Amino acid sequence: MKSSTIRALDPCLVCGDKAIGFNFGVLSCMACKAFFRRNAVKLGTYDFICPKDGDCSITHTYRRLCNCCRLAKCFRVGMQKDLILTEAAKEARRQTVAQNRQKREQASKTKCLDLVCMNIFNKIS
Amino acid sequence: MKSSTIRALDPCLVCGDKAIGFNFGVLSCMACKAFFRRNAVKLGTYDFICPKDGDCSITHTYRRLCNCCRLAKCFRVGMQKDLILTEAAKEARRQTVAQNRQKREQASKTKCLDLVCMNIFNKIS
DNA sequence: TTTGGTTCACTTTGTTCA
DNA sequence: TGAACAAAGTGAACCAAA
Numbered sequence: 001m002k003s004s005t006i007r008a009l010d011p012c013l014v015c016g017d018k019a020i021g022f023n024f025g026v027l028s029c030m031a032c033k034a035f036f037r038r039n040a041v042k043l044g045t046y047d048f049i050c051p052k053d054g055d056c057s058i059t060h061t062y063r064r065l066c067n068c069c070r071l072a073k074c075f076r077v078g079m080q081k082d083l084i085l086t087e088a089a090k091e092a093r094r095q096t097v098a099q100n101r102q103k104r105e106q107a108s109k110t111k112c113l114d115l116v117c118m119n120i121f122n123k124i125s
Numbered sequence: 126m127k128s129s130t131i132r133a134l135d136p137c138l139v140c141g142d143k144a145i146g147f148n149f150g151v152l153s154c155m156a157c158k159a160f161f162r163r164n165a166v167k168l169g170t171y172d173f174i175c176p177k178d179g180d181c182s183i184t185h186t187y188r189r190l191c192n193c194c195r196l197a198k199c200f201r202v203g204m205q206k207d208l209i210l211t212e213a214a215k216e217a218r219r220q221t222v223a224q225n226r227q228k229r230e231q232a233s234k235t236k237c238l239d240l241v242c243m244n245i246f247n248k249i250s
Numbered sequence: 251t252t253t254g255g256t257t258c259a260c261t262t263t264g265t266t267c268a
Numbered sequence: 269t270g271a272a273c274a275a276a277g278t279g280a281a282c283c284a285a286a
Binding site: 022033093 | 251252253254255262
Binding site for chain 4: 155156189
């Protein structure tokens with residue numbers, strides 16, 4: 001959160017629900033965070049169409065009723081598409097996670113082996 | 126549903142039958158959901174005429190007796206025609222489904238091939 | 251601790267068929 | 269007409285890197 005910690009009651013700038021922190025640059029709730037990540041990447045390949053006039057009000061209750069206006073609002077309050085990891089970046093991330101996991105497991109095994117060795121050593125000494 | 130989960134006994138706001146969730150913006154039953162989707166789109170091209178005085182009571186038992194009043198009730202309790210997918214939206218949806226199906230099949234084939242390769246590799250090594 | 255992603259149960263569309 | 273089903277979207281709980 002950095003300099004200005006959010007309080008429990010700070011509202012999501014997109015829908016007004018309870019914010020969980022800064023997501024993609026904007027104080028927002030869990031749901032709008034997930035929504036933006038899922039939908040902002042579709043922009044070139046998918047047509048967002050508002051069934052009404054393109055100015056649906058986005059609230060906790062009605063945010064689900066219009067993808068088009070919800071996404072527009074996300075951008076309007078400043079959410080940044082650049083902060084969504086690209087497919088390549090995500091793949092790199094997975095690699096890192098996998099490597100770290102292996103290291104941890106290796107370390108764990110080693111530790112385990114150490115214990116076994118110690119037990120044997122104790123028995124024979 | 127989320128925040129306000131419906132209970133098993135919550136009634137359909139149109140006919141009072143057991144609701145299955147929010148359909149087209151309104152807590153409603155399976156039957157009224159299907160009815161609204163089928164009939165709301167006919168509005169400009171088909172005349173709904175009540176055989177009586179236009180104030181038929183809509184209940185589980187009698188809901189089928191007057192399309193006109195049933196549809197009117199749907200709108201009165203707040204069902205939104207906008208939430209019915211347009212023909213274009215439906216077509217887009219079919220495309221997505223087809224694409225996803227292809228992707229899945231492709232992924233499945235690749236995985237299958239991987240297995241075959243692995244088996245061959247194991248045999249020759 | 252903050253803020254990215256991942257997962258999965260659930261909701262809400264449409265489609266099909268008796 | 270309405271029940272059963274298929275599919276995609278939603279959001280809460282969680283994981284991990286920086």
